[in-house]
Amino acid sequence: MTRPDFSKVDGRSEPFPHFRVPELLSDATAKVLLDWLDEGAPWTLRIAxxxxxxxxxxxxxxxxxxxxxxxxxAFIADVGRELSERLRAPHLELVDIAAHRLVEGQTIRIHNDQISDDETHRLVVQLNRGWSIEQGGLFMVFERDEPDSVIDVMLPVHRSAFGFEISERSYHAVSTVYSGSRYSLVYTFRRAT
Known part of the structure; x- marks a missing residue:
């Protein structure tokens, strides 16, 4: 079994606690996963x-x-432990692991993910074949709920991950996808009660 690789982490505290991992998954795991997401996954369109x-x-x-x-x-425990340690959170328990796919014309506008104490931490894993900036689908971090407050823009690099604490300050978005299918896995946790 392949474990997630958190050996190269870039942690940040502003504008909200978060960290980045350049190569969370092995090439072999990412390839098998991406092939399945392309060809056999049970996708459902959701509009919010x-x-x-x-x-x-x-x-x-x-x-x-x-x-x-x-x-x-074991994999979930590794992810939960890293989120807990790197974001200084108490013990976390898994809520869900969701797969997301954005295709041409789809976007995720600025939001902070805060809905209740039922979801407090996330790890977003990017899965994409040779994604380029021309394809759009850029992950953006904001200081507030305003487009002009963007402070960071990231290409959804294959096998990379973004971990963060959900709060009223955790504003982020994904720019419009212009071509291709942009995949991610979202591990959602909450503080254990």
Missing amino acids: DFYEQHEFSMLHCKLPAEVEHMVSE
Whole structure:
């Protein structure tokens, strides 16, 4: 079983606690996962007030054997421990692992993910084949709920990850996708009670 690689982490505290990991997954794991997301995943279109995307829960579907370790207790424990340690959070428990796909014309507008104490921390894993800036789908971080407050823009580099604490300050967005399919896995946790 392949474990997530948190050996190269860039942690930041502003404008909200977050960190980046350049190569969380192995090439082999990412390839198998991306092939399945392209060809066999059970996508459902979801339209909300600030986004439109295809999604499904990895906890509630049949996964290929080569991908099952991504939802194993050991893998989830590794992710939860890293989020907890790097973001100075108490013990965390898993809420869901969602797969997201954005295609041409889809975007995720500025939001902070804060809905309740049911979701407090996230790790977003990027899965994309040779993504270029011309394709759009850039991950953006904001100081506030205003487009002119953008302070960081990141290409969704294949196998990279972005971990953060959900709060009233955790504003982020994904710019419009112009071509291709932009995939991500979202590990959502909450503070254990």
